[in-house]
Amino acid sequence: MVGAAAWVLAALVSPALADAPRLGLPIACTVAETCWVQQYNDHDPSSAAQDYACGSQSYDGHDGIDIRIRDTAQTAGVVAAATGTVKAVRDGVDDHLMRSAADRQAVAKIECGNGAVIAHDGGWETQYCHMREGSVAVKAGEAVAAGQKLGEVGYSGMAAFPHVHLGLRKDGKAVDPFRSDASGCGGLSDPLWTDEAAAALAYRRGDILRTGIAPGRVDVAALEEGRMPNDPPSAQWDALVAYGWAINLEKDDEIAVSLQGPGDVKASNSVILDRPKAQYLLFAGVKRPEGGWPKGVYSGRFEVRDGGAVRLSKVWQFAID
Numbered sequence: 001m002v003g004a005a006a007w008v009l010a011a012l013v014s015p016a017l018a019d020a021p022r023l024g025l026p027i028a029c030t031v032a033e034t035c036w037v038q039q040y041n042d043h044d045p046s047s048a049a050q051d052y053a054c055g056s057q058s059y060d061g062h063d064g065i066d067i068r069i070r071d072t073a074q075t076a077g078v079v080a081a082a083t084g085t086v087k088a089v090r091d092g093v094d095d096h097l098m099r100s101a102a103d104r105q106a107v108a109k110i111e112c113g114n115g116a117v118i119a120h121d122g123g124w125e126t127q128y129c130h131m132r133e134g135s136v137a138v139k140a141g142e143a144v145a146a147g148q149k150l151g152e153v154g155y156s157g158m159a160a161f162p163h164v165h166l167g168l169r170k171d172g173k174a175v176d177p178f179r180s181d182a183s184g185c186g187g188l189s190d191p192l193w194t195d196e197a198a199a200a201l202a203y204r205r206g207d208i209l210r211t212g213i214a215p216g217r218v219d220v221a222a223l224e225e226g227r228m229p230n231d232p233p234s235a236q237w238d239a240l241v242a243y244g245w246a247i248n249l250e251k252d253d254e255i256a257v258s259l260q261g262p263g264d265v266k267a268s269n270s271v272i273l274d275r276p277k278a279q280y281l282l283f284a285g286v287k288r289p290e291g292g293w294p295k296g297v298y299s300g301r302f303e304v305r306d307g308g309a310v311r312l313s314k315v316w317q318f319a320i321d
Helices: 004-012 101-106 195-200 220-224
Strands: 036-039 065-068 077-079 084-090 114-120 124-131 149-152 163-170 173-175 207-214 239-249 254-260 266-272 277-287 296-306 309-320
Touching: 036 239, 114 149, 124 149, 207 277, 207 296, 207 309, 220 277, 239 254, 239 266, 239 296, 254 277
Parallel strands: none
Antiparallel strands: 036 065, 065 163, 077 149, 084 114, 114 124, 124 163, 163 173, 207 239, 239 277, 254 266, 254 296, 266 277, 296 309
16 A cells, blocks of 8 residues: 555656656766756757746757856766766767857768767666767767766867756657746756756856956957966966956846055946846056066956945965965
8 A cells, every 4th residue: 555645646646747857967077166067958949048047048949958167178077967878979079169150060960070969768768968079978889887987077069168958858859857847937947957966056146256366358269269378476477457257147136346456556447238248357457567566466357246235256376466
């Protein structure tokens, strides 16, 4: 005989989801430290886009979750989100960030880049895209366990930043693991994550990817490609430029960056966003005074403010002797 508690639990589980896999993280990283969610499934049926929490962290027609690493100089393992059997793989697509229409045309029909599809019981599949060329470590027909390495995060196919795209499907139809049994947006609904993954992937209203001090103008492409120097400032630098690089920002967010040092050394810059921004870089700097940089401790500050309240912030210090 089935106990009353068990009967109640069964009644709360949708028949369509009873055989659904429970997904772990598809990437070996620490969320909000070495990797970040950049985009979610799109829940808006129009040409606009809306994520499961009714935010703007998606784009029109996006059918999965994108978990990024900071830049192309870094990597992380792509792992199976659930136990299953490899259905298909592809490797040999070069890693190349999408910068132009020609770049996009070059990956037509191979937008996923290097990747794998894993079949699970009950008509469920997971797909893993944009792996690093030459890193795919499984083959079709191979049984894989949850957490088993499939390859490395890359930027092959239609990738504007290094990441793994995880797509979940039931009988060929895309399903959002954050909101699997509901239409539209409105927050979590029958999520298909393990408890550990759900906690790690709790919705965040933006993240700071990197802050620092540079000797001159800061370039987004250099940040994306891991080419920004990370040397400590010195008395020989011609300028000190404080910068902050953030993702998933919202309309009306105020972004501010400042630099403060001994004597009269100071610089600041701020902007209020007129629309959501998938990423944003802001910097402020000052040229070396005629008498050289005053010796002492300097500090940089980068903030994202919401109606005057600080939502995201990073403060750092450095010294010039």
